[in-house]
Amino acid sequence: MKKIIFALAMTAAAAAPALADQALATSKNCMACHAVDKKIVGPAYKDVAAKYKGDKAAVDKLATKIMKGGSGVWGAIPMPANPQVNDAEAKKLAAWILSAK
Template identity: 75%
Template sequence: MKQFFLRSVTVTLMAMAPAAWADQALATAKNCMTCHMVDKKVLGPAFKEVAGKYKGDKAAVDRLATKIMKGGSGVWGTAYMPANAQVNEAEAKKLAAWVLSLN
């Protein structure tokens, strides 16, 4: 009975967790967190800065997904963002949407 209760609580808490956690987990798994943090600049800008820069831009998800996959430079200074071959298009769009939701 105790084991059943613990499993029920775990499943309930997982269902209540914000969707953003799953996307942060994806960002961690795809090594995005090596150069970025949610609210602090590391090598690249904080994800919240990115969200603010692209606020209201209807093409931002596609634009950022392309940058995630192919890399880029010049938008945030001299730092170069390398291509992320381990990220497919669906994952890149999910990551971009998550970053933009942090605004």
């Protein structure tokens, strides 16, 4: 019984940061153009994670793109800059995006 309770507690603890990061993404309007598992205006986060899998510089690259915007990587529609996102938030969002499956 103790093992089951411990396993449930660990699962809840692991899920909490993911939910907090999705909450951050929602509060910064990221979810207006992106979803975890499907393309909306921009790519699905799971597709972004797959594209950058194994890239050790991916968090920094994506954090910069989150703040400054970009174009050409995912098609003709550019991603606008997000001046409401600071560096720490951008890195937290990038790490969360890269963990999408």
